[in-house]
Amino acid sequence: MKLLTGNELRSGAVTWWTGSGWSLHVEDAVDVGEHGEAVLHAEEGARRVNAPYIIDAVATPQGPRPAHIKDRVRALGPTVRPDLTLKPADPAAGDWII
Amino acid sequence: MYKYDHFDQSIVDARVAEFRDQVNRRIAGEITEDQFKPLRLMNGLYLQLHAYMLRVAIPYGTLDSRQMRMLAHIARKYDRDYGHFTTRQNIQYNWIKLEECADLLEELATVEMHAIQTSGNCIRNISSDQYAGAAADEVADPRPWAELLRQWSTFHPEFSYLPRKFKIAVIASPEDRAAMRLHDIGLELVRQNGELGARVFVGGGMGRTPMIAPEINPFVKADDLLSYIEACLRVYNRYGRRDNIYKARIKILVHEIGADEYRRQVAEEFAHVKTLGIDPPLAELERISAFFAPPAFDAADVEPDRSDPDFAVWLDQNVKPHKQAGYAIVNISLKPIGGIPGDATSAQIDVMADLAEQYGFDELRVTHAQNIVLPHVAKRDLHAVWQALREAELADANLDLISDIIACPGLDYCSLANARSIPVAQKIATRFADMDRQRDLGELKLKISGCINACGHHHAGHIGILGVDRKGVENYQLTFGGSGAEDVSIGKIIGPGFDEDGVVDAVEKATEVYKTLREGDERFIDTYRRVGLEPFKEAIYG
Numbered sequence: 001m002k003l004l005t006g007n008e009l010r011s012g013a014v015t016w017w018t019g020s021g022w023s024l025h026v027e028d029a030v031d032v033g034e035h036g037e038a039v040l041h042a043e044e045g046a047r048r049v050n051a052p053y054i055i056d057a058v059a060t061p062q063g064p065r066p067a068h069i070k071d072r073v074r075a076l077g078p079t080v081r082p083d084l085t086l087k088p089a090d091p092a093a094g095d096w097i098i
Numbered sequence: 099m100y101k102y103d104h105f106d107q108s109i110v111d112a113r114v115a116e117f118r119d120q121v122n123r124r125i126a127g128e129i130t131e132d133q134f135k136p137l138r139l140m141n142g143l144y145l146q147l148h149a150y151m152l153r154v155a156i157p158y159g160t161l162d163s164r165q166m167r168m169l170a171h172i173a174r175k176y177d178r179d180y181g182h183f184t185t186r187q188n189i190q191y192n193w194i195k196l197e198e199c200a201d202l203l204e205e206l207a208t209v210e211m212h213a214i215q216t217s218g219n220c221i222r223n224i225s226s227d228q229y230a231g232a233a234a235d236e237v238a239d240p241r242p243w244a245e246l247l248r249q250w251s252t253f254h255p256e257f258s259y260l261p262r263k264f265k266i267a268v269i270a271s272p273e274d275r276a277a278m279r280l281h282d283i284g285l286e287l288v289r290q291n292g293e294l295g296a297r298v299f300v301g302g303g304m305g306r307t308p309m310i311a312p313e314i315n316p317f318v319k320a321d322d323l324l325s326y327i328e329a330c331l332r333v334y335n336r337y338g339r340r341d342n343i344y345k346a347r348i349k350i351l352v353h354e355i356g357a358d359e360y361r362r363q364v365a366e367e368f369a370h371v372k373t374l375g376i377d378p379p380l381a382e383l384e385r386i387s388a389f390f391a392p393p394a395f396d397a398a399d400v401e402p403d404r405s406d407p408d409f410a411v412w413l414d415q416n417v418k419p420h421k422q423a424g425y426a427i428v429n430i431s432l433k434p435i436g437g438i439p440g441d442a443t444s445a446q447i448d449v450m451a452d453l454a455e456q457y458g459f460d461e462l463r464v465t466h467a468q469n470i471v472l473p474h475v476a477k478r479d480l481h482a483v484w485q486a487l488r489e490a491e492l493a494d495a496n497l498d499l500i501s502d503i504i505a506c507p508g509l510d511y512c513s514l515a516n517a518r519s520i521p522v523a524q525k526i527a528t529r530f531a532d533m534d535r536q537r538d539l540g541e542l543k544l545k546i547s548g549c550i551n552a553c554g555h556h557h558a559g560h561i562g563i564l565g566v567d568r569k570g571v572e573n574y575q576l577t578f579g580g581s582g583a584e585d586v587s588i589g590k591i592i593g594p595g596f597d598e599d600g601v602v603d604a605v606e607k608a609t610e611v612y613k614t615l616r617e618g619d620e621r622f623i624d625t626y627r628r629v630g631l632e633p634f635k636e637a638i639y640g
Contacts (some may be wrong), residue, residue: 051145078511
């Protein structure tokens, strides 16, 4: 599957295309299939996202898992600061990245 | 310390106002990201993995308690309560919001700080010896020269769009504490028959093509120094490659045309530049130097009470001799076992500011090894300083030991990285947590980079670790034999890479080989240089 991701313009936070808008959580991301480029240009032009790009991912029961470790780090947060990730209460959350 | 004059303050304030307008226009959609990106980079604002990252310049790593407290305030108000001190003596904030950045810069400007020229193809922050003004072996204080270069390079119209970024280091001691010869230009102030001048080295650097800068001129008189450096830059600006980013640094130019030809061209250009009269008059040099006059040293030379064994270890490891009797140089380690190299909380930054104000003539330094220095502490106050540091979890006595690891932010934060650096540093430090074991190993400089750009200085590590991406999996190459000191050398890759745990094991095996083979007071790197790679390879790869 393919996901569309980028950063929020104002905050810089990592965001994921949900099919109708943007979410901070990769679990909400949808497969953009062949439509990624079109969505990318429309959303970037409307300044709803900054520096967007399309990535490969794998569908899992827990939701999409980006294929590359860099995007998994982006999806969760720094592995060395679990308290600053999107799942600070889950000490095992970092295992998802590796 | 240098204090801004009207011109300094005006240009910094004007830049903040200009950037505020640029940010507003970006948010309003009047300019695109492609148009905005070079503008934000000129103000130190990067877009990293999780958020915008702001790199704040700390000129030659020197700051006072007021500035240090502002760094803590920025961390608290605009970031997530911490900052990351870098290998270029700067500080980075990892979670900055674009819409708040101009406010942040405006607050920074109130304490004579900014983020200008911390990115882009310009002359970056001038780096220097963290012991400047305190080291017994210096022939002069390098800071006035670093400050002169800061002023000369700030918004230099001719050098704002160089082929590539440009880094200058200034030292004034035979002992190199600033990795001087691994800079685009390295200056070592020296005296020749009593006259002050500089050895000039050009074309060093790390990155994907590490090179040690050759000596281009053994002695440039102080009166000619600025003109000579201008000539060095002009030759580079004219002939440095702009067609290939990987060949654009000055080290490639010097290497390709040869040091002799580069030297000849600089001499030719210097003859012209010297006619332009850009070298500052003596009065201006004296005006700048006056800001760096030694503080009013008046403490009696009393040795501290060493009866507390933990304090004694800290004294032996982290406290260095001062040129003034009765005083010492205090190194504050930002490398707690299992911690993140170079990170400090806002509370810790405040503590260091308080200690500088109370005990250190209001001066602090940031080191390229990502530690903090209080350069002038009376020996009578060392115990009180240590107690306060211990209370703030800043009293790790591991300076220059195996756990005093330089590590770049790596894949945990950096968009350029291929592998994580910090977890490797944490595992190695934890493996060698026992202080007796660390101290038995002695000086061992271990440096980790998460990609070939080498921000973690792995090429200059006695043991270097380079993280690479091998088909989407983190892999770590080991290098041995590097040094950023006066015995400068580039480390060599020892063989196939390792996974995260494997590289920790390999480092441990290397230390065992060293312990078996060392002679006398040899450091790890001395033994490696004497016996060569083979015994280490045999132990690590079997």
